[in-house]
Amino acid sequence: MPETSVTENSGVxxxxxVSLAKRRGFVFQSSEIYGGQSGxxxxxxxxxxxxxxIARFWWKEMTQLHDDIVGLDAAILMxxxxxxxxxxxxxxxxxxxxCKKCKQRFRADMVPEDKLARKECPECGGxxxxxxxxxxxxxxxxxxxxxxxxxxxxxxxTAQGIYINYKNIVQSNRMKIPFGIAQVGKAFRNEIxxxxxxxxTCEFEQMEMQYFVRPGDDEKYFEYWRxxxxxxxxxxxxxxxxxxxxxHGPGELAHYAKDAYDIEYEFPMGWKELEGVHNRSDFDLKRxxxxxxxxxxxxxxxxxxxxxxxxxxETSAGLTRQLLMILCDAYDEQKVADKGNDDDWRTVMRFHxxxxxxxxxxxxxxKKDGLAELAQDIRxxxxxxxxxxxxxxxxxxxxxxxxxxxxxxxxVTVDYQSKEDGTVTVRFRDSMEQVxxxxxxxxxxxxxAIKDYRRV
Numbered sequence: 001m002p003e004t005s006v007t008e009n010s011g012v013x014x015x016x017x018v019s020l021a022k023r024r025g026f027v028f029q030s031s032e033i034y035g036g037q038s039g040x041x042x043x044x045x046x047x048x049x050x051x052x053x054i055a056r057f058w059w060k061e062m063t064q065l066h067d068d069i070v071g072l073d074a075a076i077l078m079x080x081x082x083x084x085x086x087x088x089x090x091x092x093x094x095x096x097x098x099c100k101k102c103k104q105r106f107r108a109d110m111v112p113e114d115k116l117a118r119k120e121c122p123e124c125g126g127x128x129x130x131x132x133x134x135x136x137x138x139x140x141x142x143x144x145x146x147x148x149x150x151x152x153x154x155x156x157x158t159a160q161g162i163y164i165n166y167k168n169i170v171q172s173n174r175m176k177i178p179f180g181i182a183q184v185g186k187a188f189r190n191e192i193x194x195x196x197x198x199x200x201t202c203e204f205e206q207m208e209m210q211y212f213v214r215p216g217d218d219e220k221y222f223e224y225w226r227x228x229x230x231x232x233x234x235x236x237x238x239x240x241x242x243x244x245x246x247x248h249g250p251g252e253l254a255h256y257a258k259d260a261y262d263i264e265y266e267f268p269m270g271w272k273e274l275e276g277v278h279n280r281s282d283f284d285l286k287r288x289x290x291x292x293x294x295x296x297x298x299x300x301x302x303x304x305x306x307x308x309x310x311x312x313x314e315t316s317a318g319l320t321r322q323l324l325m326i327l328c329d330a331y332d333e334q335k336v337a338d339k340g341n342d343d344d345w346r347t348v349m350r351f352h353x354x355x356x357x358x359x360x361x362x363x364x365x366x367k368k369d370g371l372a373e374l375a376q377d378i379r380x381x382x383x384x385x386x387x388x389x390x391x392x393x394x395x396x397x398x399x400x401x402x403x404x405x406x407x408x409x410x411x412v413t414v415d416y417q418s419k420e421d422g423t424v425t426v427r428f429r430d431s432m433e434q435v436x437x438x439x440x441x442x443x444x445x446x447x448x449a450i451k452d453y454r455r456v
Contacts, residue, residue, distance in 0.1 A: 011333035014268045018197050020347065021327065024406050026050065027198060039191060039202035041320075046406050049357035049387065051205075051323050055184050057354060058207045058317070061232055062182040069180035069209065070173055074161025076154060076186060077142065083153055085291035086160050086284065088137060091255050096134040101126025136189045138202075154188035159314065161185075162210045163284045166310075167296055177298060177310060178221060180211040184319065196269050198324050205319035210312050214300070215282065218258070218311035222279045225313050226261060229277055233263070237352035237455050238329045242266045246273070256283040265325045274325055275317035282309040326355060330407060336432070349407030350430060353450040358408040359386040360446060363399050365415040367392050375414040378424065378439055385443055404429060409453075410446060430456070 021027040025044035031037040043051055063069050083089050095108035099121035108131045111122055119128040136156060143150035155161070162181045169175055184207050191202055198204075213221045226245075233243055248260040258279040264271045286309055289296040297307040330349040337344040353359060360382055364375035372392055379388050389408065391399050396413060403411055413425040413434075424442065427434045428449075437445060 012268055012328055012331045014197060017268070017324075017327050017331060020331070020349075020405065021047070021197075026327065041198050041201060046357040047323070050326065050351075050355060051319060053355045053357070054322055054326065055205075055207065055319055057236065058232075058319075059182065059184065061235070062180070062209050066180065068175075068178060069182055069211075070169060070175070072162055072165055072169070072181050072183045073185065074158065074165060074183060076188075077152055078155060078161065078164070080152055081291055082160050082164060082288075083137065083156075085287040087255055087287070088153075088156060089135070094134050094136060095131045097128045097131050099124060099126045099128055134190075136191065138188045138190050156189050157187050157316075158183050158185045158206045158208050159210060159284075159316065162208070163288055163312075164292075166210075166212065166285065167294075170298065176302065177300065178211060178213045178217065180209050182207075182209040184208075196267070196272075198320050199267070199269075199272065201320065204321070207317045207319050207322075209315045211314070212298070212310040212312055215308055215311050218279055218281065218313060221313045222259060222277070225315055226277050229263060229275060229315055236326070236355070237453070238265075238325070239455075242329065243274075244271065246271075254278070256280050265329075267325070267328055274321060275315065278314040278316065280312040280314050282311050284312060285309045326351065346401055346404050348404040348429065350455060351407035351409070352455070353409040353453050356407045356409055357387065358389045358403070358406060359450075360410040360412060361389040361391055361399075361403050361408050362412045362414065363390075363396060364392050365396060365413060369416070370419060371414055371416070374418060375412075378412065378414060378442070381439075382443065382446075386446065400427060400432075410449070412442065 024046055026047035028042045028044055029036040030040035030042050059071070063071055096105065097108045097111065097116070098105050102121060102124040104121070104123055106122070106128075108116060111128070115122050116128070116131075120126075121128055138154040140152055140154060141150045142152045162183055166181065169181060184205065186203065187206050188203055191200055211221060211225060230243075234240060242265055244264050244266075246262045246264050248257065248262070253260055256278075258281040260276060260278045262273045263275045263277070265274045285296045288294075289309070296309065298310050300306040300308070327349070330351045332348050332350055334346050334348055335344070336346050351357075362375045362379040362382070364371040366372075375392070376390060379390050382388050389403075391402070393399070400411060407429070409429045411427040411429075413427065415425065418424050418439070422439050423436050424439050425434050425436050426442070426445070
C-alpha cells in the first residue's frame with residue numbers, strides 16, 4: 001500500500017469519537033429511545049464487525065500461533081461457591097460515598113484525600129456520607145421461588161471458568177505443563193460510576209488467557225508473556241508511543257497477585273489501563289481445591305509423576321476497551337487541500353486492514369449504462385476473501401469521504417473504461433493515491449497490500 005505522512009492523531013477528543021461512533025454505526029446508547037440505559041452500549045453494523053475482528057485477531061494470536069494454548073467457552077452462570085473461593089464475595093468491593101447535596105456518587109478512592117477527610121463533595125462542596133463498601137457483583141435468582149435459596153451471580157470475570165475447568169481440559173486434551181487456556185466472553189460489574197463512553201461499563205467483554213506453569217517457573221513465564229503482549233499491540237498497528245507499562249506497587253496488588261503489570265494507553269482522557277499481566281501464583285487453584293474438596297493437583301508424568309498445584313500467569317484484556325482504544329488511535333483529521341478561506345479537511349479512521357469493518361468498497365462511477373451491474377459482479381468476486389461494501393449513492397468524492405470515516409482501506413471505482421478493457425481504479429485510504437489495474441489482478445494486489453501494510 002502506498003505510504004503517506006499523517007498528522008499526530010490530530011483533533012481526537014472523546015466528544016468526536018462518540019459522535020463519529022453513532023453517526024457511522026459503531027456504537028449506540030443502549031435503549032436510547034427510552035432515554036438510555038446507563039453503563040450499557042449497543043454495537044452497530046460497523047462496531048460489531050470491528051469488535052469481532054479484534055476478538056479474532058486476539059484469538060489467532062493466542063491459540064493459532066501458540067501450540068500449547070487451547071480455548072474454552074464457560075457459562076456465565078456458575079455455582080455461587082465459585083465466587084466465595086475466588087474472594088469476590090469478600091473482596092470485590094469499591095468504597096462508596098454520596099453527596100447529600102448534589103446526590104452524586106463517587107468512589108472514595110477517587111476523591112482527593114483532603115476533601116474526603118473533610119467529607120466535602122469534590123463537585124459542589126456539599127457534605128459527603130460515610131464511606132461504605134459496595135460489592136460489584138450482580139445478584140440474581142435461579143429457580144421458581146425468590147426466597148434467597150437460588151442466589152446466583154452474573155460472573156464479574158471470565159477467569160474463574162477457566163480455573164474450574166482446568167482439570168477437565170488436562171484430562172480431555174492431554175495437556176502438559178506449561179499450557180494455556182484462552183477465553184473470550186461477557187462479564188458484568190455493578191460499577192459505581194460508568195463514564196468515558198465504553199471505557200467503563202456494567203456489561204463488557206473480556207479476552208483472557210491463563211497459563212499454567214510449574215512452581216518456580218512462574219517468573220520466567222511472567223516475563224515471557226509481558227514480551228508477547230507488547231508485541232501483540234505492535235501487530236495491531238497502533239502507535240506504540242501511546243503505549244506504556246505500569247507496575248503495581250505493594251498497595252495496588254490484588255489479593256491473589258504475586259506481581260502485576262498493566263499495559264496503559266494514552267486515551268483523550270489520559271493514561272488508562274488496557275490490559276493486565278499478572279502472576280497469580282497458586283492462589284486460585286488452591287482456593288478452588290479447598291472450597292470444592294476436589295484434588296486439583298497436576299500429575300507431572302515427565303517428572304516422576306510429581307504432584308503439585310500449578311502457578312498461573314494471566315493476561316487479561318477488555319475487548320470493548322480495546323475497541324475504544326482502536327477508535328481513538330485510528331482517528332485522524334487531515335487537511336487535504338487549500339480552497340481559499342474554506343480549507344478541505346477529511347476525517348479518516350486509519351484502521352489496520354485486518355481490523356477494518358469493510359476491507360474494500362466497490363463504487364460504480366454512475367448508476368447507469370451497466371456500470372452498477374459490472375460493479376456488483378466485481379464485488380461478488382471479492383466477497384469470498386474480503387469484507388466488502390457496495391456504494392452507488394452520491395458523488396464519488398463524497399463516497400470516498402464516507403468510507404474514510406469508517407476506515408475502509410481500499411475503494412475500487414468502476415467507470416466507463418472498465419467496460420472497455422476490464423480495468424478499475426483502486427484508491428488507497430491513507431495516501432489517497434489511485435492506481436489502475438485489471439480486475440483479474442485485484443485479489444492478489446489487495447492481499448499483498450494488506451500483508452505489507454505499515455502505518456506511517
